[in-house]
Amino acid sequence: MIIIDNKKIEELQLCLSERPAIPTPEQDVEFIEIKGRNGSLTKKYGFKDMTYSLTFDFLEDTPFKPAYRKAKLALFNGKKLAFEDDPGIYYKIKSVSVSEAENEIMEFGQFTVEFTLAPFAYEETESKIITSQTTLTNPGYESEPLIVVHCTGTGKVYINNKSITIKDINGTMTVDSESMNAYRMDNGRIVNLNHHMIGDFPVLGQGKNVIKFDGDITKLEINPRWRWV
Numbered sequence: 001m002i003i004i005d006n007k008k009i010e011e012l013q014l015c016l017s018e019r020p021a022i023p024t025p026e027q028d029v030e031f032i033e034i035k036g037r038n039g040s041l042t043k044k045y046g047f048k049d050m051t052y053s054l055t056f057d058f059l060e061d062t063p064f065k066p067a068y069r070k071a072k073l074a075l076f077n078g079k080k081l082a083f084e085d086d087p088g089i090y091y092k093i094k095s096v097s098v099s100e101a102e103n104e105i106m107e108f109g110q111f112t113v114e115f116t117l118a119p120f121a122y123e124e125t126e127s128k129i130i131t132s133q134t135t136l137t138n139p140g141y142e143s144e145p146l147i148v149v150h151c152t153g154t155g156k157v158y159i160n161n162k163s164i165t166i167k168d169i170n171g172t173m174t175v176d177s178e179s180m181n182a183y184r185m186d187n188g189r190i191v192n193l194n195h196h197m198i199g200d201f202p203v204l205g206q207g208k209n210v211i212k213f214d215g216d217i218t219k220l221e222i223n224p225r226w227r228w229v
Contacts, residue, residue: 001084002054004074008084012071013062017055017110020083023091025050025119025229047119047229049094052081055112064109068101075113089228092118120227130220133212136204140228143204144177148221155215157202164199166217177201178225 002009002016009015028045058067075096082090094116101111120141127148128136149157151169166173173193175182182197183190204224213220 003080003082003084004078005080007074009056010059012074013059013067014056014071015059017057020054023050023052023117023121049119050091050115050117052091052115052117053112054115055110058109062109064101068109068111072098081115081117088124089121090124091115091121094118120229123226123228125224125226127221127223130211130213130222131218133210136209136211136222136224138204138206138209138224138226140206140226142206143225143227145202145204145225146178146223147175147202149173149175149213149217150219150221151215151217153216155213155217157211157213157217157220159202159204159209159211162200162202164197164202166215167196167198169193169196173197175201177203 002020004012025047027047030043030045032041032043034041056071058064075098078093078096080090081093096116097114099112099114101109123140127146128134147157149166149169150172151166153170154165154167156163156165157175164175171184173182173184173196175197180201182193184193185191211220211222
């Protein structure tokens with residue numbers, strides 16, 4: 001069964017008209033033909049957003065029109081889509097399109113929702129506190145972590161053979177690899193700190209990732225954001 005933002009669709013008086021397929025992204029691939037060469041050159045890029053359609057029926061004895069209004073509100077406000085038989089995994093909803101509802105019979109209603117989903121299935125993960133060299137093992141596809149750096153000056157964060165420099169920070173700095181942004185929250189306001197970071201935003205590759213830091217950095221909080229294709 002489907003869950004929208006931790007709310008089961010039964011709570012919206014809905015059920016699925018059929019068992020859903022499993023969303024799978026398409027990779028953006030370029031094939032380059034070169035005269036005289038056997039076969040094409042292949043360039044692989046990122047993964048594309050997923051278009052995912054589900055058809056919903058209303059449960060029996062449900063007043064159709066008010067239930068349809070409430071369902072649309074929950075769907076348009078939805079941020080996460082999950083499956084009850086796949087606990088701990090969710091998909092990020094980027095946009096939603098809801099069809100007109102079929103209501104030929106007063107007690108019956110059906111409509112289709114087309115979701116645009118980010119191209120990964122994400123694990124529900126929590127931040128890990130790191131105070132010394134640590135190895136994090138990524139079970140899935142390369143992830144884009146959220147890292148909170150505690151620092152009293154300048155230092156480096158190392159992940160395997162790559163590093164970033166945190167410069168002139170007294171307190172904390174959040175490094176968000178997904179949004180490619182470095183910042184600090186100050187009384188609900190985002191303070192841009194991108195000019196205090198040198199290097200590429202870090203990723204956690206599949207398999208083992210050795211993490212350490214030096215200089216004036218005292219600890220890290222890392223949410224690995226494990227994800228799957």
